[in-house]
Amino acid sequence: MLLFGVGVVVNRNPVASALCLVVSFVGLASLFISLDAHFLGIIQILVYTGAVMVLFLFIIMLLDLKEEARRALNAWAVAGGAVVALCLVGTLLHVLGTFPKGEATLPPLVVPDGQAYEDTKALGTLLFTEYVFHVQVIGLLLLGATVGVVALSKKEASK
């Protein structure tokens, strides 16, 4: 999964980048499922590798992006990227090395007598009781995004 993540950055062809991103997201979904978050894993596949990546590929095809000409990479940008990446990895290793709780292995789930663990049911119950206001806000946000996208992609006929 990480290899394909690197592929997104390294590939010069945007379509190959997007396909690497799809594989990376599928790997991420499998990690979600290995963490017993089945609902989120499925949502990750449906939304990201389904909707979002189709949108990306659609735009890449629409703009008809060819493989980038090998224009000289900005040396400062590459150096800056390498420095930032090294700093982040160093910090990460240091923090994780001094985080004793991180050695914990997956604790077993405690499910009341013999029932299967249903995370979708639990999430849905929580979503429509405690978080019902947030759901409405998200709905408004999606509506606003839809209207905004339509307004943005309209040809400027009035000018």
Place this chain on the structure above:
Amino acid sequence: MGTLNGYLLVSGLLFTIGLTGVIVRRNIIIIFMCLELMLSAANLTLVAFSRFGLVNGLPNHHGQLLVFFTITVAAAEVAVGLAIIVALYRAKQTVHVEDLKSLGG
């Protein structure tokens, strides 16, 4: 793998890859994809902590709901961002950030 540190390490590396891509690449669509990568890395951290921080023997569902909301917002963000990129391409015929200097003053 299997330990909390393993998941956090994967998540951190994914975030690093995304950030490096945002800094190094000059194609605005690839920069956008790297942003998605970083968002997903944060999601993985949330799910990992929710699974390892059990509440009454079950994963912390509040954390997973936060991931759900994040995915929703990310989807909306992708739609708006790609619309902006298309509008930009119509105006300037380029997706290279170095060719876009009109805001630079």
